[in-house]
Amino acid sequence: MNQSESIETIRDIRRMMERSSRFISLSGLSGVSAGVCALVGAWIAHPYVYGYKEYIIHPEIAIVQAMAEDYSILFNTWLFWIAVGTFFSAFISAFVFTWIKSKKEGIPVWGNASKRVLASVGIPMIVGGIFLFRLLQFGTFGLVAPACLIFYGLGLVNAAKYTLNEIKYLGYTEIILGLISMWFIGYGLYFWAIGFGLMHIVYGIWMWLKYDYKNIRA
Amino acid sequence: MINPIEQLNKAFDNRIRLGIMSALMVNSEINFNELKELLQLTDGNLASHLKTLEDHQYIQVKKGFIGRKTNTRYSITKNGEKQFKQHLAALEKMIRSMQ
Numbered sequence: 001m002n003q004s005e006s007i008e009t010i011r012d013i014r015r016m017m018e019r020s021s022r023f024i025s026l027s028g029l030s031g032v033s034a035g036v037c038a039l040v041g042a043w044i045a046h047p048y049v050y051g052y053k054e055y056i057i058h059p060e061i062a063i064v065q066a067m068a069e070d071y072s073i074l075f076n077t078w079l080f081w082i083a084v085g086t087f088f089s090a091f092i093s094a095f096v097f098t099w100i101k102s103k104k105e106g107i108p109v110w111g112n113a114s115k116r117v118l119a120s121v122g123i124p125m126i127v128g129g130i131f132l133f134r135l136l137q138f139g140t141f142g143l144v145a146p147a148c149l150i151f152y153g154l155g156l157v158n159a160a161k162y163t164l165n166e167i168k169y170l171g172y173t174e175i176i177l178g179l180i181s182m183w184f185i186g187y188g189l190y191f192w193a194i195g196f197g198l199m200h201i202v203y204g205i206w207m208w209l210k211y212d213y214k215n216i217r218a
Numbered sequence: 219m220i221n222p223i224e225q226l227n228k229a230f231d232n233r234i235r236l237g238i239m240s241a242l243m244v245n246s247e248i249n250f251n252e253l254k255e256l257l258q259l260t261d262g263n264l265a266s267h268l269k270t271l272e273d274h275q276y277i278q279v280k281k282g283f284i285g286r287k288t289n290t291r292y293s294i295t296k297n298g299e300k301q302f303k304q305h306l307a308a309l310e311k312m313i314r315s316m317q
Contacts (some may be wrong), residue, residue: 003316006309012233013306016240020248020256108255112245 023113023163025102028212030094031170031204037093038196041086042189048078049189055079074136090196101212116162124155145188149178149195164211170203225308227301229274234259234267239302242277242294250290268292276301 018024048055055078056062065073074080102109128151135143156171174195181191230236237257241248248256254264271277276298280291294302 003313006312006316009236010306010309010313012236013240016237016256017244020241020252021244106255106258108252111252111255112248 027097027101028204028208029097031200033093034090035200037090042193120159121155142185145192146178146182227305247291
């Protein structure tokens with residue numbers, strides 16, 4: 001074995017360790033598509049949030065639900081369904097681009113690394129979801145957007161060690177935006193649109209240029 | 219001085235076995251299908267290399283089921299980890315001695 005062979009061997013070892021422990025097929029386009037979904041969602045939600053449109057679907061039922069302190073009043077709002085639609089369209093579109101990339105690179109989509117990414121994003125997100133639910137029950141609507149940004153940011157920082165490291169900086173950005181927005185109650189949707197929309201697009205393009213674009217050209 | 223080439227482990231003198239060991243060094247367990255995708259191999263080819271490593275007792279096998287499908291999981295043994303680290307150290311020495 002000569003020097004270049006040993007160096008090549010060490011390179012192989014490193015590559016395999018990385019491929020098997022970090023989910024590196026996360027595509028920049030996933031970020032862009034999730035960001036676009038978030039912007040569309042925010043645009044649809046805007047008139048309901050700022051009172052130009054009635055956000056309750058069936059007002060006559062809502063009165064009964066409100067008096068009975070029935071939590072299902074949440075499902076009787078347009079905003080809830082807009083949020084659900086935005087989340088799933090963002091998640092699915094993001095998944096598609098990453099799935100395509102992982103197929104191309106021969107990295108398992110449902111492997112150890114991707115499971116760790118999902119678990120580390122998922123735990124803060126689920127906790128955040130429960131927290132949001134209680135916020136809504138108490139009528140603390142002003143803290144909804146900050147809480148979304150903060151819990152999601154914590155999830156990203158947590159997951160960064162199992163995927164592309166740059167995700168960490170997106171996480172910090174979301175957390176900082178979330179914290180700032182706590183002092184700008186009433187502008188939550190705008191902060192939300194910057195954090196989930198614009199930042200996903202900006203980071204997505206950056207990651208795409210860094211990891212995907214040069215591979216396409218090469 | 220001991221010749222570092224003699225310290226290289228013959229069992230790791232193969233890209234596929236080296237790949238399997240590298241992946242198992244950083245994951246507590248990996249199943250057969252995931253290894254197959256990571257290394258982009260056929261079933262038979264991967265199985266034969268896994269068998270070699272298993273015979274050396276560098277890796278251990280756990281067979282289980284997910285529903286009706288078999289789920290065979292592999293993990294590195296204490297000895298396997300030690301041997302792999304020695305192999306890496308030998309590689310390092312080789313590169314240094316050649317500089």
